[in-house]
Amino acid sequence: MIAFIKDNVWSILLVFNYLLAVSAVITILLKNINPSKTIAYILVLIFFPFFGLVVYYLFGQEYRKTKLFNRKDIANSNIIKSVGKNLRFEEKKFEDVTIGLDDKIKLIKLLRASEKSPLTLNNDVEILKNGEVKFKRLLEDLRQAKNHIHLEYYIIKDDLIGTELLDIVCEKSKQGIEVKLSYDDVGSKLSSKMKQKLHESGVEYVPFMPVLFSSLTGKSNYRNHRKIAIIDGEIGYVGGVNVSDNYVNNGSNTIYWRDTHLRIYGEAVKVLQFHFLTTWDFVTEHAIEIKKSYFPKINFDGNVAIQIAASGPDTDWANIMEAILTAINNAEDYIYLTTPYFIPNDQIITALQIASKIGVDVKLLIPKDSDSWIAKHATNSNLEKLLEAGVKVHRYNKGFIHAKTLVVDDVFSTIGTCNLDNRSFNINFEINALIYNKHQSELLKSHFLDDLKNSECINFDTWKNRSKLSKLKESYARLWSPLL
Known part of the structure; x- marks a missing residue:
């Protein structure tokens, strides 16, 4: 028997591969997912033995999504109930805001019914062209923080710009300012020395869905690709710029990086705050305390209407x-x-x-x-x-x-x-x-x-x-x- 296995090891492995592949194909067909995606998985499973199974089990499995994000959706619902009383916006006539929008009003209606995407009216914004402009404004705001700093990033590294940012939040934390940092475990890279400094400074930091070998899972599923910064519940940042020297055109990069980010002052920051809190509640082990200071009254009469649209594997709609x-x-x-x-x-x-x-x-x-x-x-x-x-x-x-x-x-x-x-x-x-x-x-x-x-x-x-x-x-x- 042992001799037979040795002589036919590759054939046995191939048979075992295709037994698993057939099982995977049946599972994929029963899910009724997008036909092109279904065909792609089936082709990979059939024509790429062993490798196809690795691809499927890394990227095609839904059991992890179902288990984790059902829990996150429940957490989101609880957070909605907790912060609902804080998401009270100064009312203006809806008609005044939508003058000139014509059929674009359908966009507002598309998301307005969602309690997670309310229309906010009292806002002022700055469109920030490139990382060097974004970080100049962000670092200024971080230095002026008086109550809390909440950061959520797909990529944050302790290179030059990352270290400068993290040094500031460490110093603010030592001053008694609450600092929370959520970072994606695949996209980010923080040294043990920096993590120790964050810990000693009192900064709360948590990786999003940790993986064993982040360098080998650059395209693994269900990553947190968001880039959010919130200062005192009044100022918020969102856009394409991560925290890394790659995003700053300071002469050290071999390639010019063109990006766009947004700085918001006003009511829309409350919605960014809500989404940060739902993620924080998901990645931490203990229940989050919803503080009134997270949702301060905005004494500002802005004229920019904004909706914050969030999507992910835990949402019912794209x-x-x-x-x-x-x-x-x-x-x-x-x-x-x-x-x-x-x-x-x-x-x-x-x-x-x-x-x-x-x-x-x-x-x-x-x-x-x-x-x-x-x-x-x-x-x-x-x-x-x-x-x-x-x-x-x-x-x-x-x-x-x-x-x-x-x-x-x-x-x-x-x-x-x-x-x-x-x-x-x-x-x-x-x-x-x-x-x-x-x-x-x-x-x-x-x-x-x-x-x-x-x-x-x-x-x-x-x-x-x-x-x-x-x-x-x-x-x-x-x-x-x-x-x-």
Whole structure:
């Protein structure tokens, strides 16, 4: 028997592999998930023995999601009840706010019914272009904190900018300021020395869903991709800029990093606070105390209407994707969209095609060179169908563009953490600010048009005649796109 096993070990392993693969295929079919995603998993399981099983058990299993995020959803509901009395906003006539929005009012209605995405009215915002601008403002605000600092980041490293930020919060904590830090265990990298310093300074820090080998799980599912900073419940930050030297153009980086972040002062910060608290309650072992100081009265009469849209595997609806889709469908003049990864679902592709064909000026800005080979070619696989419909596709060539923004018709814009891909729409935790304001939309539009000066517009005929090798790479990457 032992001799037989030794002589046929690979055959036995292969049979065992396909028994597990068949079981996995049956499980996938019974889930009735997206057909393209189903086919992608089945192809990987059949044509890539052993490797296919690793991919499926790392990325396709739902038992962890069901167990963990059912618990998080319950926690969210409890937090909603606890903070509901604090989410009281100064009332203005809804009609006064929505003047000039036309059909964009549907966007507000889409999320307004959700107790997690109320429309906030008394806000002022600053659109922050690039990490160096974001950190200048953020570090100033952190130094001025008087009550609490709440930070939630996908990437935070103790490099130059990260150490400067963490040194400030350590000093504030020693002064008696409450500091809470939630960081994603896959995206972030903090040394044991820095963790010891945080601990000794009284900073509460917790990793989001710890993993054993973070360096080997860069694309593992259900990561917290949000970037949130809250100071005293009055000032909030959200956008694409993580805490790392890679995001700061200080001369030390080999590549120019173009990104966009948002600073909010006003009522919308209360909603950011709510989402921070639900995550904190999920990642910590003890019940969270909801303090009145987390939701101070905002003595400010701003004129920027904002909704905070959050999405993740614990939400019933893909809120951010639906908001983007609704904005595209209701555009009349133009759609200017920036994303580092363009691997969307068929609904977004079709909506952009239709908008362009009916005369809307649709411009898409993506990086010329990506930080991911497979994401680059998966993105490229979607471009020909857009170009054919008249969409103008521009590729940023000054460096890497990481901004995630959309501006429509001078009245609506969004800045946040959500990429246009399956991972952001359905797998990771994301958060965007939806802004209903003419001035801010025009400002973001001007940033977009400035970025086009450092971009090349793809010619449809030239693109259609690209090499067969390029098309083959795109077709290969496209097979993996539902899993990216």
